[in-house]
Amino acid sequence: MVDDNTANEAVVDEINKDEKKEDEVVKEETKEETKEEKNEEKEAKKEEKKMKAVYYTSYGGGANALKHGEITVPVPKKDEVLIKTEAVSINPLDLKVQHGSFRPLYPKGFPCIPASDIAGEVVDVGSEVKNFKAGDKVVAMLSSYVGGGLAEYSVAKENLTVQRPTEITAAEAAGLPLAGLAAYQALTNCAGIKLDGSASDKNILITAASGGVGFFAIQLAKLANLHVTATCGERNIELVKSVGADEVLDYKTPEGASLKSPSGKQYDFVIHCASSIGWSTFAHNLSTHGKVIELNYGAKSYWSVALRKVTFSKKQLVPMSFSAKGDNLESLVKLMKEGKLRTVVDSKHPFDKAENAWAKSAEGHATGKIIVEF
Numbered sequence: 001m002v003d004d005n006t007a008n009e010a011v012v013d014e015i016n017k018d019e020k021k022e023d024e025v026v027k028e029e030t031k032e033e034t035k036e037e038k039n040e041e042k043e044a045k046k047e048e049k050k051m052k053a054v055y056y057t058s059y060g061g062g063a064n065a066l067k068h069g070e071i072t073v074p075v076p077k078k079d080e081v082l083i084k085t086e087a088v089s090i091n092p093l094d095l096k097v098q099h100g101s102f103r104p105l106y107p108k109g110f111p112c113i114p115a116s117d118i119a120g121e122v123v124d125v126g127s128e129v130k131n132f133k134a135g136d137k138v139v140a141m142l143s144s145y146v147g148g149g150l151a152e153y154s155v156a157k158e159n160l161t162v163q164r165p166t167e168i169t170a171a172e173a174a175g176l177p178l179a180g181l182a183a184y185q186a187l188t189n190c191a192g193i194k195l196d197g198s199a200s201d202k203n204i205l206i207t208a209a210s211g212g213v214g215f216f217a218i219q220l221a222k223l224a225n226l227h228v229t230a231t232c233g234e235r236n237i238e239l240v241k242s243v244g245a246d247e248v249l250d251y252k253t254p255e256g257a258s259l260k261s262p263s264g265k266q267y268d269f270v271i272h273c274a275s276s277i278g279w280s281t282f283a284h285n286l287s288t289h290g291k292v293i294e295l296n297y298g299a300k301s302y303w304s305v306a307l308r309k310v311t312f313s314k315k316q317l318v319p320m321s322f323s324a325k326g327d328n329l330e331s332l333v334k335l336m337k338e339g340k341l342r343t344v345v346d347s348k349h350p351f352d353k354a355e356n357a358w359a360k361s362a363e364g365h366a367t368g369k370i371i372v373e374f
């Protein structure tokens with residue numbers, strides 16, 4: 001026989017069991033809901049993390065092949081900073097990458113967001129970044145061959161990012177990295193010149209002095225106290241003089257084409273930013289140990305280098321490739337802050353017309369740097 005108490009306990013047990021089961025079902029449902037909510041949140045965040053970018057999807061095509069679209073905002077790795085872009089500069093190298101001059105190595109894939117020289121504000125930093133925080137105004141150099149600059153946000157290595165003093169505008173800063181580093185390294189590394197005024201007994205020729213690299217090269221050469229002869233088109237002669245050139249040759253005249261210094265000087269160094277000038281034209285104008293530092297080199301240049309070696313020529317040809325160096329960029333920013341260096345700006349283009357900046361660079365007639373602003 002079962003007494004009333006035992007029967008009641010059994011019923012209570014059953015009720016408890018049922019309630020437990022119900023609780024578990026509710027818990028499972030809640031878990032599912034939370035999971036779903038989290039997924040929705042993630043999706044929503046993904047949605048938020050899109051940015052406007054300009055990119056191309058295959059080799060070639062120039063400015064017409066640039067597309068505007070939305071791309072996911074990159075996430076900074078541990079040694080990177082995420083920068084909200086304010087200004088970007090276009091370099092001839094960016095166009096060469098699009099053209100396919102470095103295929104199949106570069107670009108690393110499509111779509112490719114071009115441009116490497118940027119100025120902007122840090123919005124996020126990787127876990128090991130020590131010297132930057134959100135809100136810092138900076139100038140940075142991305143990989144020139146990989147790009148990433150023509151977008152609302154980009155990630156830069158901490159060691160290629162430099163604080164941007166308030167004296168330097170975003171446009172001026174964005175014009176600096178690649179062209180500034182090329183000019184700086186041509187003078188300091190290749191020519192072995194110190195920028196301390198100690199080279200007053202030396203002469204330098206700078207070809208295509210009215211271009212992005214040329215304007216920086218003139219100013220840096222004058223800091224070294226070199227005597228500067230520059231070549232450019234007639235329309236830029238006064239501007240080239242105004243940044244420091246001592247004498248200027250119009251490259252379209254016979255005198256300009258001969259590269260002869262108007263004051264009869266022989267060049268100890270040439271920073272050769274133009275193209276299509278043969279060695280024999282330089283050779284007549286060089287001092288005994290004169291050195292031509294060639295920025296636009298090709299297979300022909302290496303042949304010429306080899307020839308100089310086998311004939312024991314004291315006059316040298318040095319093909320040069322800039323390297324991305326944060327400490328060099330820092331030195332350039334310091335000179336700019338001190339008012340010893342400035343960016344000559346050819347033109348500024350709004351981001352939604354970035355293709356105009358690209359087309360301008362492709363023409364090869366920029367006077368200084370071409371800037372895209374956000």
Ligand SMILES: NC(=O)c1ccc[n+]([C@@H]2O[C@H](COP(=O)([O-])OP(=O)(O)OC[C@H]3O[C@@H](n4cnc5c(N)ncnc54)[C@H](OP(=O)(O)O)[C@@H]3O)[C@@H](O)[C@H]2O)c1
Nearest residue numbers: 092182208210211212213233251274295320321322365366
């Ligand atoms: N190896 C490296 O590390 C390195 C680094 C940076 C650049 N580069 C190369 O160096 C070259 C120059 O770069 P950039 O950024 O200065 O180019 P840029 O800004 O496009 O140069 C354009 C300027 O060059 C002038 N110019 C063109 N041909 C000339 C000539 N024969 N004589 C005198 N002036 C001439 C143009 O004057 P007009 O308008 O009057 O014609 C224009 O003002 C490019 O080929 C670039 O790819 C190489």
